[in-house]
Amino acid sequence: MSLIDAGEARFARQRLLPGLGPEGQELIRDARVHVVGAGATAGPALLFLAQAGIGTIYVDDGADVDGASDGDAGSWTYSSGQLGQPRVFAAVEALRAASSFVHVRAIATDAEPTATLVCAQREPVARIAADRARRAGLPHVVALGNGDGGTVVTIPSGAPCLRCAFQPGARLPPRPGAAAALGSLAAVELLLLVARLFPGDGTGGGTGRRIDLADGWPSVRPTARTPGCDCQNVY
Amino acid sequence: MSTLRGKTALVIGAGALGGPAALALASAGGVRIVLVDGGIVETADLAGQPIFVEADLGKPRGSAAARRLTRLFPELEVEVSARGFDEGSAGELVHSADVVVDASSHFPTMFLANDAAVAAGKALAHGGLLNFTAQLLTVVPGVTGCLRCLFEGPPPPGPEAGALGPLAGFAGSFLGAEAVRLLEGRPGAYAGRLLVHEARSGRSRSVPVMHRPGCSTCGAISEGGARAPGRSS
Numbered sequence: 170m171s172l173i174d175a176g177e178a179r180f181a182r183q184r185l186l187p188g189l190g191p192e193g194q195e196l197i198r199d200a201r202v203h204v205v206g207a208g209a210t211a212g213p214a215l216l217f218l219a220q221a222g223i224g225t226i227y228v229d230d231g232a233d234v235d236g237a238s239d240g241d242a243g244s245w246t247y248s249s250g251q252l253g254q255p256r257v258f259a260a261v262e263a264l265r266a267a268s269s270f271v272h273v274r275a276i277a278t279d280a281e282p283t284a285t286l287v288c289a290q291r292e293p294v295a296r297i298a299a300d301r302a303r304r305a306g307l308p309h310v311v312a313l314g315n316g317d318g319g320t321v322v323t324i325p326s327g328a329p330c331l332r333c334a335f336q337p338g339a340r341l342p343p344r345p346g347a348a349a350a351l352g353s354l355a356a357v358e359l360l361l362l363v364a365r366l367f368p369g370d371g372t373g374g375g376t377g378r379r380i381d382l383a384d385g386w387p388s389v390r391p392t393a394r395t396p397g398c399d400c401q402n403v404y
Numbered sequence: 405m406s407t408l409r410g411k412t413a414l415v416i417g418a419g420a421l422g423g424p425a426a427l428a429l430a431s432a433g434g435v436r437i438v439l440v441d442g443g444i445v446e447t448a449d450l451a452g453q454p455i456f457v458e459a460d461l462g463k464p465r466g467s468a469a470a471r472r473l474t475r476l477f478p479e480l481e482v483e484v485s486a487r488g489f490d491e492g493s494a495g496e497l498v499h500s501a502d503v504v505v506d507a508s509s510h511f512p513t514m515f516l517a518n519d520a521a522v523a524a525g526k527a528l529a530h531g532g533l534l535n536f537t538a539q540l541l542t543v544v545p546g547v548t549g550c551l552r553c554l555f556e557g558p559p560p561p562g563p564e565a566g567a568l569g570p571l572a573g574f575a576g577s578f579l580g581a582e583a584v585r586l587l588e589g590r591p592g593a594y595a596g597r598l599l600v601h602e603a604r605s606g607r608s609r610s611v612p613v614m615h616r617p618g619c620s621t622c623g624a625i626s627e628g629g630a631r632a633p634g635r636s637s
Contacts, residue, residue, distance in 0.1 A: 178447040186535055186566030188604075213424070213577070216454035217570035245427060245454060248475045266457040268450065317581075345431035346581035349424060353573030357603050360570065366604060380606050385540075385578050385593035389606035 176270065180222050193364040194222060198270075200363040201225040203282035203307075205298040207260040208232070209348035210312050210319075210355070211288035212244035217356040218286070219264040219271040223363070226264060229276040229298075230256045245349065285309040286359050288352055292337060299324070299331040303400060308362045311335075312355035314343025318382040319351045322392065323358040325367060328377030330400035334392040335379065351382060408434035411587045414501035416440050416489050416517055418469035420572035421531045421579060422507030423455030426482075428580025429505075430473050435587060436481040437473070438501060441466040442488040452569020489513055494520040503586045505579055506530040511558035518543060518551035522622045527586045529594070531579040535566045536603040538575035540594045541613060542582055545622065548596030553616035571603050 176198075184194050200223050204215055207230035218226060234247045234254050246263040247256070257275045264273045285302035287309060289295040295311055302309035303324065311322045311331050322334045343351060358380075361367040369376045377392040394401055411434070415426050418441035429435050445460040445468055460468040466484040473482050487493040489508070498504055498520040506517040506528060514530065521528035521543060528543040530551060543550045578593075586592050593599075598611040615622060 175447070179451045180448075181451075182448050182564075182567040183451050183569070184566070185564060186568055189566065213454065213573055214570070217452065217573055220450060220452050220454055220569055222451065245476065249478055266459065267454055269458060346428035346577055346584065349428060349431075350574050350577035350581070353424070353570040353577055356570035357568065357574060360568070361604065368605060378606055385581060386599060386610075387601055387606070387608045389608070 176222070179270070183221065188366050189364055193366065196364050197222045197360065198224045199283075201227070201281060201283045202359065202363070203227045203229060203276060203280065203285045203302075204288065205229045205285065205294070206288035206290060207244070207246065207256040208288070208290050209244045209345055210290070210314050210343060210352040212246040212260065212352065213349045214286060214288055214312070214352035214356040214359075215260055215264055216245055216267055217353060218359065219268045219273065221356070221360055222268075222270055225272045227274060227276040227280045227282060228257045228260050228264075230260065232256050234259050282307060284359060284363055286355060287311040288355060290314075290342070292340060296331060296337070303330050310355050310358045310362065312351045313340065314348050314351050316341035317344055317347045317384065319343055319347060320382070321351060321355050321358055321380045322377065323362065323367065323379075324377045324392075325362060325369065329392040329394040330398065333395040333398050333400060334377060347382070354380060354382070354387070407588045408432060408584070410436075411502045412436045412438060412500065413503050413505055413583050413587065414438045414440065414497055415505045415507060416513060417507035417509060418455065418465045419443075419449060419453050419507070419509070420567060420569065421509060421533065421576040422505070423453050423469055424573045424576030425505050425507050425531070425580035425583065426469060426473055427455065427476070428577045429583055430477040430480045430482075432584045433479075435584070436483070438483045438485055438497065439466045439470055440485045440487075440489045440497065441469070452567055452572060454569070454573070489516065491516065495524065498524045498526055501526060503583050504528045505583050507576060507579060509533060515551060515558055519621050521545065522550050527592065529579050529582045529586065529592070531575050533567065533572055533575065536568065536571065538571055538601045538603070540575060540578055540582065540599040541597070542586070542592035542594040544592065544595050549613040549615045550619065550622045552621040553619045554598065554611070554613050568603065575601070
């Protein structure tokens with residue numbers, strides 16, 4: 170079976186999605202996604218993006234695998250034998266085992282992402298990463314866990330920034346099941362963006378949204394620019 | 405964790421929904437998981453079922469999923485049922501569990517699981533997928549309506565639907581979290597309320613699932629069953 174035939178077979182069910190088709194699958198294949206974080210929220214997201222056929226994934230995480238930390242329990246990507254390893258390398262290994270269709274490596278200065286997914290465990294890190302993506306003009310999705318729930322903010326190019334959509338506040342570390350749900354939802358949002366299936370103008374531009382998860386129930390609302398926020402001057 | 409020690413979750417289906425559900429159950433700690441899946445890992449499974457890796461291709465799905473679970477959670481007690489989930493085995497499998505997780509994505513199996521769980525008086529956490537839509541429902545026998553109260557029976561066969569892996573992961577993770585709630589004795593988030601989430605719009609809605617008079621499955625036990633409140637977002 171050729172690589173093309175193998176891809177046809179692997180992504181056959183995904184291509185059946187209304188509006189996706191071969192063209193959408195090509196957009197997914199051509200995407201280069203910078204993923205910030207490799208913990209309990211990012212792990213499931215990374216695996217789903219790799220298996221969905223994202224062409225290139227840059228993994229960005231500075232921590233080591235630590236079974237006691239709140240980010241590694243239930244991350245789906247680490248085993249007990251990997252304790253002490255850099256999480257970024259353990260995640261790269263897991264993604265390569267999951268799919269040979271993805272080019273995956275640690276983030277480097279020559280990386281040229283086309284989109285960013287932020288699943289950092291610490292909110293200040295997430296905000297810095299989101300701001301960098303915004304200033305680079307990249308569509309981005311940010312997942313912020315909070316105990317049994319959390320929030321996913323989707324920011325196409327030109328949409329209100331994370332600061333407009335979500336104010337800083339005290340949050341609990343995400344529990345593993347909720348973190349996986351949050352990471353999965355963030356991966357859904359990112360795939361909708363790169364496949365140009367996100368509601369809006371057809372190119373994923375302009376309108377953002379925020380999905381809150383509480384007690385197992387999602388609720389969505391459009392984001393709005395805070396008066397005076399400088400994000401309107403950057404895009 | 406102590407409240408889950410010694411409890412058993414029967415997970416029907418180890419793929420798109422069942423894999424994330426089992427991972428969520430395993431991450432809670434202490435739960436014994438019985439996996440039922442009679443299929444083998446196929447090429448298309450590798451596009452959205454991260455409990456499997458490429459090396460699992462062609463292997464039985466149940467044992468491949470169990471191997472991954474125990475690698476990630478070495479203390480987990482997981483058993484793969486050698487029998488499939490059919491009319492001959494359903495009753496026994498359900499009786500041996502404290503909660504039933506229907507992640508089969510197969511209409512006849514969904515209704516078989518519903519019927520067996522209601523007959524045994526076991527709570528059922530049900531998940532379903534269709535293209536960009538995911539649904540979750542918890543059936544508590546004698547308290548809520550059941551799947552047949554809502555749909556009566558499986559729909560006629562239709563064309564193959566699409567699948568988006570992370571949407572299944574989203575629903576499957578919540579399915580596992582719901583099973584944990586039920587095992588802990590907490591109220592189910594989807595008890596008597598069908599959550600329908602549409603990924604493209606991002607919208608969710610709640611459909612109350614009340615006992616339907618004359619339901620062939622729960623009619624005998626749900627006389628005067630609770631009416632579930634609606635909810636929307």
